[in-house]
Amino acid sequence: MAAKIISQKRFAKLVASTGALSQPPGALTRLSNLLYTQRGSLQIADGSLAVSAPISPASLIAAIASFANLQPGQFPYYELLAYSSTPQLADVTNFVVSSVSGSTDNPLASYTFDIAATLGDTHTNARNSSYVLTSAFDTVNFTWTAVAGATGYTIYYVYRPAGFPFSYLISLGTSVTTSFSHTGTLPITPSVNPTPDFNNTYELILYVNTDVATPIDFSEVTGGVFPFTIPQPAALAPGSPGFSANPAVIGFSPYGGTSGIAGPLPQLIQFAAQSILILGNGYAPQAYDPALGPGGAVTALANTFTAAYPTWQASVSWLTGSQLAALYGSTNYLFTATQGGVSGSGTTPFTGTPPVKGVQIADGSVIWTSEGPIVASVAPRGAAHAVAYAGSLWLANTSPTTTSDGIDGPTCIKMSDSNNPNSWNPVNVAFIAKDDGTQITGLQPFTIAALGISPTGSLCVFKEFTTYQVIGVFGASSFEIQPAQTNLGCIAPRSIQFLPGFGVVRFTHLGFAVFDGINDRLISEDIRPYLFGGVDSEADLTPVDPSYLYLAQSAQTTQPPMYICAMPLTGGSGALTRLFCYDLVMKSWAVLDLPWAIHSLGTMSVGEGYPLVLAGKADGTIQRIQSGDVNWDQGDAAQSAVNWSFRSPDVYGEGSTQRLFYEQATIRGYGSASMVSSIVANLWLDGAQIGSQAVDVVPQGGSNLFEARVKIFKSGYRAHIDFSGNNGGAAGIIDSIDWSVSPKSSLARRIIG
Numbered sequence: 001m002a003a004k005i006i007s008q009k010r011f012a013k014l015v016a017s018t019g020a021l022s023q024p025p026g027a028l029t030r031l032s033n034l035l036y037t038q039r040g041s042l043q044i045a046d047g048s049l050a051v052s053a054p055i056s057p058a059s060l061i062a063a064i065a066s067f068a069n070l071q072p073g074q075f076p077y078y079e080l081l082a083y084s085s086t087p088q089l090a091d092v093t094n095f096v097v098s099s100v101s102g103s104t105d106n107p108l109a110s111y112t113f114d115i116a117a118t119l120g121d122t123h124t125n126a127r128n129s130s131y132v133l134t135s136a137f138d139t140v141n142f143t144w145t146a147v148a149g150a151t152g153y154t155i156y157y158v159y160r161p162a163g164f165p166f167s168y169l170i171s172l173g174t175s176v177t178t179s180f181s182h183t184g185t186l187p188i189t190p191s192v193n194p195t196p197d198f199n200n201t202y203e204l205i206l207y208v209n210t211d212v213a214t215p216i217d218f219s220e221v222t223g224g225v226f227p228f229t230i231p232q233p234a235a236l237a238p239g240s241p242g243f244s245a246n247p248a249v250i251g252f253s254p255y256g257g258t259s260g261i262a263g264p265l266p267q268l269i270q271f272a273a274q275s276i277l278i279l280g281n282g283y284a285p286q287a288y289d290p291a292l293g294p295g296g297a298v299t300a301l302a303n304t305f306t307a308a309y310p311t312w313q314a315s316v317s318w319l320t321g322s323q324l325a326a327l328y329g330s331t332n333y334l335f336t337a338t339q340g341g342v343s344g345s346g347t348t349p350f351t352g353t354p355p356v357k358g359v360q361i362a363d364g365s366v367i368w369t370s371e372g373p374i375v376a377s378v379a380p381r382g383a384a385h386a387v388a389y390a391g392s393l394w395l396a397n398t399s400p401t402t403t404s405d406g407i408d409g410p411t412c413i414k415m416s417d418s419n420n421p422n423s424w425n426p427v428n429v430a431f432i433a434k435d436d437g438t439q440i441t442g443l444q445p446f447t448i449a450a451l452g453i454s455p456t457g458s459l460c461v462f463k464e465f466t467t468y469q470v471i472g473v474f475g476a477s478s479f480e481i482q483p484a485q486t487n488l489g490c491i492a493p494r495s496i497q498f499l500p501g502f503g504v505v506r507f508t509h510l511g512f513a514v515f516d517g518i519n520d521r522l523i524s525e526d527i528r529p530y531l532f533g534g535v536d537s538e539a540d541l542t543p544v545d546p547s548y549l550y551l552a553q554s555a556q557t558t559q560p561p562m563y564i565c566a567m568p569l570t571g572g573s574g575a576l577t578r579l580f581c582y583d584l585v586m587k588s589w590a591v592l593d594l595p596w597a598i599h600s601l602g603t604m605s606v607g608e609g610y611p612l613v614l615a616g617k618a619d620g621t622i623q624r625i626q627s628g629d630v631n632w633d634q635g636d637a638a639q640s641a642v643n644w645s646f647r648s649p650d651v652y653g654e655g656s657t658q659r660l661f662y663e664q665a666t667i668r669g670y671g672s673a674s675m676v677s678s679i680v681a682n683l684w685l686d687g688a689q690i691g692s693q694a695v696d697v698v699p700q701g702g703s704n705l706f707e708a709r710v711k712i713f714k715s716g717y718r719a720h721i722d723f724s725g726n727n728g729g730a731a732g733i734i735d736s737i738d739w740s741v742s743p744k745s746s747l748a749r750r751i752i753g
Contacts, residue, residue, distance in 0.1 A: 003663050004743065008649050009736035010040035013588035016529045016538065020650040020718055030647035030722070032593045034734070035560060036586045041669070042734040044727045045592050047629040047642050051614070052216040052622040058082035058205050061616025065268035066604035067275065067290065076606035077209065077290060078216065079275055081266045082620065083228065083599070084203040088149070089117045095129040095144040098179070102138025105185045110134050112158040113142065114169060117150040119201065130158070139183040146178050155180045159188050204228035204262045206277065208294055216622070219294040224286075226279060228262035231574050233547035241533075242547045242570070254493075254550035255384035255410070255439065256280025257400045263384065265493060265550065271388045272419050276301075281382040281397050281410065287421060303379040305423045309334065315345045318366050321477060323427075325374060326350035334371040334427065341365030372406075375426040381408050385493060387443040389459050390473050391418045396461065397440040402431075410439035413461060415474050428474035430481060438463045442493040444504045446517060460504050460515065462490035467515055486520035488513045492552035494601075495565050499556070499584060505563055507552060512565070512582070523582065527589045530580070533570075537687075548574035553601035557626045558610045561585055564592070564626075566601050566615070575618070576601070595632050595640060598623070630729055641674075644732075645724035651739050652718035659744040662712040662719050666738045670704050674728025681710040682722040690714070693721075704730075715744060 013036075015027040023029065026040065034042040055061065060083035067077045095115045111133045133140065142155060153176075156169040170189065172182045206224030209216045232252045236243045256263035256279075263280020270276075277286040277298070284300040309325035309332075320340035325332045326348070333354060344364035355361065357372035384397035393416040402409030411431045417423035432440065442462040446469070459470040467484040490496060492507040499505050503516035511524035511531055524531060533543035548568040553576060555564055561584040566576040575597035581590040600616035615623045623633075631639040653660045667679070676697050683690040698707040710721060723734075 002742075003740040006651055006739040006741060007736060008651075008739070011042050011734075012036060012040060012586055013526060014590055015526045016541065017526060017534075020537070020720070021652065021656050023649050027649065028646050029649070030645070031591050032646070033591075033642055033644040034646055035562075035581065035590050036583055036588060037733070038585065042646065044642055044644050044671075044675075044732040045590075046626045047631040047634055047639075048615070048623040048625045049627065049629045049634040050215060050617075050621040050636060051624050052209075052218060055080070055082045055207060055218055055620035057084060058203065058207075059085040059620035060599050060618055061620065061622065062204065062264075062600055063266045063268050064600050064602045064604070064614050064616055064622065065270070065275070066602075066606045066612075066614075067270045076604070078218075078604070078622075079209075079268055079290070080207050080218065080600075080616065080622070081268065081277070082205050082207060082616075083230070084205070087201040088203060089119055089201040090147050092117050092129040092147055092153070093145045095131050095142065097131060097133050098141045098143045100133070100135055100137035100140050103136040105138040105183075106136060108134075108136040111186065113140075113172075114156040114158055115142070115144060116154045116156065117147040117201070118152045118154060118174075119150060139181060142180045144178050152176045153178075153180070155182070157186050159186075161188075202228055202230050204266060204279070206288065206298060208290065210294065221288065221298060222295050224277075224288065224298040226262045226283065226286075227260070228266075228279075229256075229258060229264055231264040231548065231551055233574075234550055236547055240546050241543075242545065253281075253400065255397050255400075255441075256282035256382060258282045259400070265384065267386055269386050269388055269393070271393045272421055274421065276386065276393065276421060278383050278386040278395075281384045281400050283382055285380050285383050285386065285395065285421075301380050302422045303377045303424045304420075305377045305417065305425050307374055307377070307425070309374075312343065312348045312350060312363075314343055314347075315364075316343050317341070318343060323371075324368075328354040332374045334374045335361070335368040336371055337366055338369045339365075339367035341367075371427070375405050375407050377424065377426060378405065378407060379422075380414070380424060385440065385443050387445060387459070389443075389445045390457055392416045392473065393421045394443060394459065396443050402434070409434070411436075411463075413440065413443075413470070425474075430474075432461055432468055432481060433463065433466065433483075436463075436466075438465065438489075441490045442496045442506065444496045444498055444506075446498060446504055446515075458517070462493075462496070462506065464491055465489040465509065467520065469517070484515060484520060485518075486513075486515065488515075488520050488522075492549050492565075492567075495552045495554045495567075497554050497556060497563055499563055502584070505582070507549065507565065507567075512580070524580075524589065527580065527591075530591065542569045542571070544568060544578075545570045545572060545574070548572075551576065551599075553598070555601045555603040555613045556611075557581075557603075557613050559626065559628075562590075562626075564601070564613070566594075566598060572597075593643075595643075630727060630731065641678075641726035641729055643724070643726045645722065646734070647722050648720045648737050650718045650720045651741065653741075653743055656717065659715055659717055660719075661715045661742040661744060663740040663742065664712055665710045665721055666740070667708050667710070667723060667734065668736050668738070669706060669732065669734040671706055671732035672704060672728040672730040675725060675730065675732045676706045676708060676728075678725035678728060679708055680724045682724075683710075683712060683714075683719065684722070685714055685716040685719045687718075 010026045012026040014031045033045045063081040092115045113131050154174050155172045159168050204226045206221040207218040210219045259282045262283045267278035275288045286298050288298045318337045322337040349363045355370040359370045361368045383395035396413045398412045399408035411434045415428040444460045446460050461468040466489045472479040488508040490506040495507040503514045505514045529538040529541045545568045552567045563582040564579045568574045577594050579592040597618045598615040605611040617623050633639040681693045693710050696709045
């Protein structure tokens with residue numbers, strides 16, 4: 001019987017969640033470093049090129065940004081924030097109590113003390129060494145061993161209020177020597193925020209490019225150095241994979257969480273001709289003028305806003321939305337006219353007990369609603385997320401906890417005055433679902449359009465499991481904050497991107513989802529095992545790490561048009577080595593596996609050409625990707641070829657119960673001789689891995705066309721082949737796979753012995 005040819009071609013999607021017998025046409029179940037062409041072939045992904053020299057002394061690049069026309073004579077202009085790879089100070093050792101005296105001020109109990117070595121004014125250790133004293137005392141004396149490079153030491157009393165989950169560090173004083181003494185009752189008034197137990201003498205440093213040559217040179221900005229928190233596993237719910245009842249760092253938050261310490265998700269925002277550094281909800285946003293170069297100052301955002309509201313007047317027409325200030329004792333209260341009209345002709349109605357927020361007061365035909373006390377102007381305390389939208393700078397998640405003045409907190413969103421990052425009206429503040437136990441995890445401007453209706457600007461605000469839209473701006477009559485009809489939010493803040501023609505995409509607790517202003521839909525079901533793992537035939541896939549998902553970074557490529565998101569894999573300690581790519585034309589997923597870890601990713605839309613996708617490599621270089629480079633680290637002495645792999649669809653007989661004789665599989669495509677010689681074919685037959693098979697290359701007439709035949713000569717019910725290789729330092733294409741099979745008779749007698 002002549003062999004039957006089964007042809008597999010027109011590859012168009014990655015579907016990792018289907019069984020061997022239900023794979024749709026053109027689908028592959030495994031894919032690495034291969035992208036789709038519109039004619040149905042698989043194209044080997046591009047490599048990378050280092051566009052910068054290594055950053056020194058820092059090495060882990062945390063954020064990259066490109067700004068247009070910000071510095072005279074430099075176009076385009078780049079900035080980056082880089083982490084130091086090692087702490088700047090060693091831990092304090094031999095921290096002990098040398099003596100105690102007295103017994104009345106502090107009764108017999110267990111007392112814990114911590115010490116922090118400091119370096120200058122900005123680089124400070126949290127606690128690196130503890131001592132527990134069980135004694136009664138009036139005076140306690142400490143000694144320790146000097147730390148190289150330290151300019152001083154801070155001694156803390158560790159106090160944990162009853163029923164409170166975290167301890168507080170209460171400073172007892174400082175010392176420039178290796179001894180310290182405290183006399184009197186230990187204080188129990190804590191700082192504003194609990195301080196987790198980790199070493200934060202790492203530095204976060206701002207760098208700017210000083211020329212446009214290749215490789216680009218970056219220089220450290222004077223004063224642009226901040227103490228920061230190294231990425232740690234995030235706290236997970238008990239039902240989550242990777243949950244630990246004893247986390248390594250108690251109280252750690254991906255959004256900051258510690259007063260005076262920069263968080264692990266910094267941002268660089270261009271606004272009002274300045275670069276705004278967003279450093280987490282525990283550290284004040286900073287402003288930097290790029291026109292000043294590396295010697296420019298980096299200063300915290302200020303607040304020059306001065307409230308000026310009219311006072312009440314008799315027999316005056318007030319429009320709905322009008323505001324005035326009324327004095328109760330020594331405190332001014334703000335009122336808004338929720339019903340317009342003419343005020344009364346007598347005395348002021350604003351007397352007696354100060355009204356709480358929401359109380360309404362009748363005044364002639366006007367109804368005034370209390371907005372509460374007018375809060376004093378306060379500079380931004382922090383921000384986990386920021387965006388330039390509608391001519392203003394918007395900040396979100398501005399403090400680890402809700403502040404007593406009611407203008408900052410993890411659910412807070414606030415807006416600056418137009419084109420002024422140093423003017424913040426306290427009225428332009430809102431709390432989104434303040435008491436639901438979650439926090440804001442991201443922002444993204446969006447435009448709502450409908451047929452025959454002018455486009456309306458909106459701002460998408462994401463929390464962990466909910467999505468909101470801010471319509472208009474503070475103070476506008478159309479201003480509104482409304483929840484979207486979805487139970488999906490965002491758990492990876494930097495995965496958020498606006499995709500033209502699709503909507504806002506981000507990673508949620510159910511996978512990647514797109515919100516189009518009305519509907520919210522998942523788009524990652526085809527690759528669910530890649531994200532969440534699987535069993536049986538899917539058990540070979542390493543899922544993403546839920547405890548480090550907050551580190552995910554995203555961008556958009558031009559060739560081909562794709563959304564890409566770099567995500568950490570389980571067991572990788574937060575390193576970003578896998579890119580999930582959504583082809584905007586094919587509407588299909590692909591997977592890119594990097595040969596090294598990156599820590600940041602972004603689309604740089606400056607200059608006259610195509611936008612660049614730049615990645616911050618762990619060695620401190622900036623790498624461009626998907627820009628036609630054929631090798632990894634193209635141009636470097638250590639460059640390497642791009643490895644690729646894919647799994648062919650399963651081949652089986654009629655009804656899947658017929659045995660086949662598999663003669664050979666033939667793979668066709670385009671590639672260099674080095675690429676063809678690198679091809680490895682691992683055969684799987686009836687669910688068992690048979691191993692590598694011989695590959696015979698047949699010369700073709702056309703330049704770089706190839707045909708490689710895999711000899712099999714085995715019988716079974718179903719089979720597939722894992723093909724792998726490298727690009728050989730040149731472009732490569734996989735067009736098709738042809739299987740030569742012969743059906744076995746289903747009437748053969750079976751002898752059971």
